[in-house]
């Protein structure tokens with residue numbers, strides 16, 4: 001196959017025009033082209049009146065070598081690179097101890113899948129419930145104000161991104177094309193096939209729930225064993241080597257190889273690991289609010305007369321402002337056409353995040369508007385970031401009225417520094433509800449000052465962003481892990497605990513579904529190679 005890069009066509013081109021552009025680029029006649037498939041499609045909306053699509057296309061030809069030779073001077077035509085996934089090895093026969101994966105979010109899922117595919121028969125321990133049961137519990141907080149600390153938006157089968165926008169793009173370097181493996185597995189589990197080629201793929205909540213069940217079935221068929229509602233409560237470490245785990249039930253599991261994929265909200269597990277001497281350090285994260293605007297405002301600003309075009313879908317945005325107090329404010333986890341959700345896993349606390357369905361057709365766009373903070377803001381102890389998060393999340397619970405309502409303020413009032421008393425034209429989507437008031441006491445002053453300065457600055461990039469009626473809902477604190485469970489760059493094992501593979505977002509090595517899944521693959525490979533090497537030495 002040959003690959004054509006950077007084929008640019010107008011947004012409303014026809015199939016025939018695409019076909020003609022391929023023939024023209026390669027300088028061939030129609031009967032020389034056997035077939036073609038899309039590898040990537042992105043849009044360029046810098047000129048709103050003339051939005052274009054940019055394609056990367058793989059073609060099958062009658063005479064590939066001849067066409068390649070004729071096009072050898074063109075930089076945008078060449079052989080299609082191999083982006084397929086190749087296993088690093090197979091489990092040795094008669095493996096005595098099975099590897100264990102703790103946590104079944106995207107990181108644990110891909111670690112478990114890879115280990116199962118290589119024949120390692122992993123055991124997967126997940127503190128939360130299966131995704132169907134978990135869905136009911138999660139909606140329980142949103143509809144009835146009932147939080148289940150072990151089964152919620154953060155904990156349970158599928159991990160934190162199950163009730164999400166399901167955005168699948170990431171900026172991590174991926175020289176081995178692990179992202180293709182992730183997308184291929186998702187499509188095999190019934191994700192929309194277009195995620196393979198659109199530049200900003202997303203799935204949406206309902207589809208994710210079904211996909212996760214199908215992926216669990218696949219891992220089970222390959223020899224994986226799932227144990228839900230099994231929280232790992234302790235670890236046994238002997239002479240710097242992990243030897244086993246204790247579950248909340250008291251049961252012990254022997255294990256010399258453990259993937260720790262516990263997400264950024266497993267605060268009790270972080271504390272336990274720290275007490276057991278596993279090397280942990282504080283890391284930066286971000287805090288702020290969720291902002292909600294009419295989706296139509298964002299669409300119009302980004303796409304002009306093409307707003308609403310089916311190929312473009314609901315528009316997203318990315319904003320950054322460097323505030324005069326030295327803080328950076330930026331948009332985080334933007335969800336076009338979605339809703340703001342209650343995302344706490346601990347009682348008496350309020351945390352926001354965003355989600356959407358595949359259609360992204362809710363009325364509002366929402367995004368975290370967050371301020372970068374660092375251990376200098378919570379000094380003294382490697383786990384001080386957790387105490388910091390808890391303090392502000394508890395305050396948000398108080399400001400919301402002690403019933404899981406979230407504190408909220410209109411953007412116009414926030415900028416003018418006066419409390420809000422009622423909603424205006426933008427209806428807040430956060431469930432169970434919001435309490436209007438003053439967001440000043442909900443975050444440290446430096447964060448409030450930076451956001452207050454950023455909102456009018458964002459208006460210069462998206463006209464109307466600082467509109468009076470837009471809504472700020474507090475607070476956003478779980479933007480990434482407040483700690484890093486440091487690992488060796490080469491073996492991917494904990495710096496001081498052999499056999500323990502800290503992975504994904506909780507360990508500080510990912511930020512999002514795709515990067516967590518890719519990290520799961522990397523760690524599974526490192527673990528597999530270690531077991532294979534060990535068995536070779538015996």
Ligand code: FAD
Nearest residue numbers: 103105107127159160161164166167232263504505512513
């Ligand atoms: P997690 O997904 O957090 O999974 C960790 C798992 O470990 C959990 O299931 C937990 O129950 C389990 N666990 C924890 N402790 C233990 C223990 N002691 N014993 C056993 N099990 C344990 N990212 C995107 O890229 N796109 C999005 O659109 C997006 N939207 C989001 C929307 C929401 C509402 C939320 C909350 C997050 C969203 N994210 C999104 C972030 C994304 O979900 C995370 O980055 C990703 O899930 C991290 O994957 P992970 O596997 O490292 O951890």
